[in-house]
Amino acid sequence: MATVPDHDSYIAAAPEAFRPALQRLRDLLGEALPDAEEMVAYDMPGFRMRGKVVASYAAFSKKIGVYFLAPAISEHAEEIAAKGLTASKTGVTFPPHKPAPDQLVTRLATASGKHADA
Template identity: 30%
Template sequence: MTAEKKKFTTVDEYINTFPEHVQFLLEVIRDTIKEAAPEAEEVISYNIPAFKFHGMLIFYSAYKNHISISIPPSKVYEVFKEELSAYKVSKSAIQLPLNEKLPVKLIENMTRFRLKENLETAEEKKKGKITA
């Protein structure tokens, strides 16, 4: 796949480099994240699609046999440990096989959890600045 060879400037540009069935899955993930975090800004970061809201929220990318959901250091891996046990999970990424149904509700719930985490972190930083 050509996704890693080109420098992307838009999410559409990234998604359009994949076969139709993968494009469809990426759009489902994109829409799911947008619905769960409507105030988040869609960006390209590390040359893959991502969302920002008071810091990086969640990334997603496609590969030959899977789609990866990448999440910066978070408690999401602890909180959703049981649901994630069906997938290959590393310290910062979850591999979703292309030949399996997308866990849309799980992606939605993890995005909402990340949103809450980022808001709490932003509030803590704000309080720290006010009292300093």
């Protein structure tokens, strides 16, 4: 995807099949991080608190990724694995037709926000 200025433009430019999951991530992250500011960095929409990007999301050719500060991922590693999701040090990926559970995304975002001062 080309560089986009904001969340709305990013979601609109994504393949149609990805848009509902991307919009859901945006909504969940915004609700879990009410004090965060929406921004775009590294061509990914995200949320920043106290100058630190605490959550972001992206569409790829066959999957969606949602990214957090590393401690949030490590704190929830067992739950991520139990849900059958693929995780890296800072993110979780999934196909657009099988999104990450809302409650898990919310817990990861909340944990990441708590680590913004670290």
